[in-house]
Amino acid sequence: GQQVMQIPQYQHVQEGEDFTTYCNSSTTLSNIQWYKQRPGGHPVFLIQLVKSGEVKKQKRLTFQFGEAKKNSSLHITATQTTDVGTYFCAGINDYKLSFGAGTTVTVRA
């Protein structure tokens, strides 16, 4: 079955720095979604990418879908303490959403 892998598992970032988290699928995805889960909370939908090579921005967050539609990335610029949490990517294949294990982000003030 489809597997969605995320790296790194943990990201410790100095406040103000940039970082990127990556998502790779073993199969071609019809689309990819990103979610954020704050500590003690539940996953919240951030964005969906559908087209090959698509890039979308939400303020300091930039999401990219690979040309082959098998990988994606989330880049955060000027990290803030509000960015703390776990970021999940999820790929739709066969009408089901499969989640990666997530990247847990901590921020040093």
Added chain:
Amino acid sequence: DVKVTQSSRYLVKRTGEKVFLECVQDMDHENMFWYRQDPGLGLRLIYFSYDVKMKEKGDIPEGYSVSREKKERFSLILESASTNQTSMYLCASSLQTGGAGGYTFGSGTRLTVV
């Protein structure tokens, strides 16, 4: 706002008990899902449903069953709870088939089986 409500935030049950986890959504979504979340493993799909009285197995259905008698309610049943079912259980719903357009999750039920 779409709301997905899970009946219990925390639950402690004994091994061998039958456990019901309830989930209700208020936006008339056709699609509902049950996941469990464990550290380092992400979210794993247990069961899902695209319509009333319809159910499909996810990736880890063993030891679980589901019921969807009404569109807004999707119940997860642990027939005989075991300690390896201690986990965070998340219910989700979506407007579009397969979840395109995003899932809305409930707040989760943290189940401990002792």
